[in-house]
Amino acid sequence: MDCAIFCHNTISCQGFNLGTALPYLCQLLTLAPNDVVVTGSSSFNQYIKTTAVVSPVQTSSPGHWGSWHPWFYCSPGSFMHAIRIKYDDYDLYPDSGGVTNLEVFCKYPDGTAANSAVLGVNDYTPPGSWLSYQGCPPGTWIKAWEQSVTPPLGGSIDDDALNNFIFHCSSDLNGRSGLGTALSGTGDTRYPLSLGECPFSTVACGVTLMVESFQYLGDNSAVNDMHLACCFIDLFV
Template identity: 30%
Template sequence: MEQGTGCRLLLLLLLLWGAGCRPSCAGQLSDYTTVIQVTNGGPWGDWAWPDMCPDGYFTNGFSLKVEPSQGVPGDDTALNGVRLHCTRGNAELNTHVVESQSGRWGAWSEPLWCPGGTFLVAFSLRVEKSMTLGDNTAANNVRFRCSDGTELEGPGHSWGVFGDWSDSCPKGVCGLQTKVERPRGLRDDTALNDLRLFCCRN
């Protein structure tokens, strides 16, 4: 193994360990080679466990958990969760869903799919900047890019702006990890703040 590759895998192992990784996920390091992320994620919460597609599967669809607008003076959390739909062959018969941690509010949308046999390779996150006064929401929506260049935008909210696209996975995305703020009682909640994706090795 080249020295750079070994260092990268060691760094990833430490990253997952520090994120409260489930006991089984350290063994899944061999399932991906690269982590892709964006630079505009929200500042609150903690990184949860990674969740990976089974061997031989790749992601070609996603769905979002979104809380509807709560109006005034409600507490909006907007985007609460992301699910990736891993497929092998016939997507209707061989689909596996990976999720990581999600917030408690909202409902799951219907999946959006890449066309044909294409797959997810990159993402962009819509985030509202933190406010000293006001209702913070952090991440509000996600766009994904498919391997044929198609862009899919989730049914999230329009608060904030989309940041730059992440790097692309040459062989597709095969897992995710979320950064989620836990419920804060009567204080301002933001739920999902940030997202990382893992690139497939094979």
């Protein structure tokens, strides 16, 4: 208990080791990028602070062009519950953008709506249409997603980069029992999907997109990649 209080009262602490001897006795920790595994040994047990944020969580299909936009986070105590996708179909325009925007909706555990945001292309109005609202069943949260990314096609062939998101909801309130409902995504099946998933007892609470800026004389590829941030959730019913 003393170690937990020590971590709680130290702003930079995101976890701590509880061991029988130094350096593991009340050793305070900060999560490194991609550090999503709780470790342990005969010398110590590792605990993660419930307010820690695990990020970035990513897939094995990264994008190719653009820069990372600022992180969007759900209001404290709320989690990602639903999305809408703006999608430019590859067959309908000579310079298709694929996924151009993502609208994210957060919700509190009592069902009250929290904050939301439209992310993605923001330096021009891209072609395409907003797809239907896609939400998780009540009492569940976005916990994982699959994405497909068009490989660089070269020459004068149109590149559209990220072309499909399929978000997966948790199967329970706490994000501890695997994946539940799969949302519909864009329907684009040209390329294989790869999965990114929040670790045990966490669900999505933040997102950042890699977006290519407007190409005045070139090929616009819009959204290229996405990372999630995952927050611990400890609710009981």
